[in-house]
Every structure is written in C-alpha cells, then in structure tokens.
Amino acid sequence: MSRSMHCVPLFAGLAALAVATSSVAAGEDRPAVIQSLEKQGVTIVEEFPAGSGLRGFGGVAEQKPLAVYVTPDGNAVIGVRVAADGRALDDQRLQNLVAKPMSAGIWSNLAASTWVQDGKESAPRTVYVFTDPNCPYCNRFFEAARPWVDSGKVQLRHILVGVIKADSSAKAAAILGAKDKTAALFQNERNFSKGGIEPVASVPDNLKRTIDTNTALMGALGFRGTPGIVYEDEQGLIQKINGMPLQAALAKVLGPR
Secondary structure, eight states: OOOOOOBOSSOOOOOOOOOOOOOTTTTOOOOOHHHHHHHTTEEEEEEEEETTTOEEEEEEEEEEEEEEEEETSOOEEOOOOOOTOOOBSSSHHHIIIIIHHHHHHHHHHHHHHEEEEETTTTSSSEEEEEEEETTTTHHHHHTTTTHHTTTTEEEEEEEEEOOSSHHHHHHHHHHTTTTSSSHHHHOOOOTTTGOOOOOOOSSOHHHHHHHHHHHHHHTTTHHHHHEEEEOTTSSSEEEEEESOOOHHHHHHHHOOO
16 A cells, blocks of 8 residues: 555444455355354355365455465465465466455445546546545545546546544535535535535434445445545556555556546
C-alpha cells in the first residue's frame, strides 16, 4: 500500500461484512489441520494439485489470498512453493482460484452499494471512494482527480460515510437526500473551506441505514479512515489505498492522464 494521508474515524464498533467465497464442501475429505485453520479464521476456497505428496489448498485470511500445503504427516505449511529456478509455482493458480473471484465479489458489493456519481457514465475507468463530507483528504483527492474526471477518463463513485465529526452523517444525509446528489456533492467539495454543505437538522431513518451500511462496508474492506479508495489494476484485481495517494500513485489509481 502506498504511503498516504487519511482522516481517522472517531467511532468504533462498526459491523463487519463478510466477503462471500465458495468454500470446500464440509463433507469432503479435509485434513484435520485444514479444519483447525478454518476455526482460526482462514477461509478455504478450493484444493489444487501440488504434487510431491503435498495437498494444496487455496484460501483467504484477512482478505488476502494464501496457499496452504498439507504434508504427508498431516501438518501444514503456509507460504509460497518455489521451483528450482526461483519461480513461484502457484501464484497464477491462486490468482485464478482465489484472488480473481474475491476481487469480483468485492467489486460487485461496491457496485450494489449506494454511491454518488462523479464523472461521465461512459468513462472507461471506475474508482470507488469512501468519502466523509468533513474529510480534508477526501476533498484533496476530489480536486486532484479533476483532470481525469473532467476529460471523461474516470468516473468516481463516492460511497458516503459519517465518521470524522459529529455532523458528518448529517452532511452525508444532505447529499444523499438531495434531488441532485451529484450537485450536492459538488456543493460540499467546492465550498469545503467554508464548511461545505449545510447538514440536515435530523438524519432520516432510511438515510441513516444507508450511511451505516456504507460505513460497515468500509470497515469490512479494511479501511481505517477516509478516503478509502478501491480500483481495479491491469489484471482485473482489486487494489486499495487508505488515504490521499501521493502524487506518484495517482496514475496507478486513475490511469493515464
């Protein structure tokens, strides 16, 4: 993850959302060590041939793909299997079995969330941003992305949360409840130095549920503050940056200028 600057939430205890994966059926012949790892929080997705008397299992731990190799004595080694020439033998297999399906699931969850569009519908690149209306680094990212967004190359999708200040949720509700949500988002960002959008006096229940769901999704993806930026790399894999990317990382997030 690139070095970055971010706003840290003041509120803890957020609900977690699990990323759905297709785990090995419970009735299959699974070694005891695999069952033990599952009890410790490892999700086993699928077994793959590893050769040399080993049984290979692709899994996920803390949202990261991993390979588990069960040895003939029933113990397990977690890591990378390397060939004599130094090549990592199972990287592509892990990518196909675990990383790509996991990325597709995350992207699908993001697409199904409630977000505010910033950019053309026809933009070839989409970037999701967990945005708090009071976050100065969110505002800096908004401004830094203008050349890509204004040229039609990138569409930002702002998933609004309320974690920075006491009135963050009320400002998020003002944007989400507006007739023109994009115009309300721009009102907040363009007038950020003057306090941004006027918060609503009371957050309606439906908008509170939306903001809480967005905040839980942010936490489930491992973001500790805002902005939380999610994009797809050249291989179609999910990449995440917590905070305002440094200038050198902007092209990775937004693509060629």
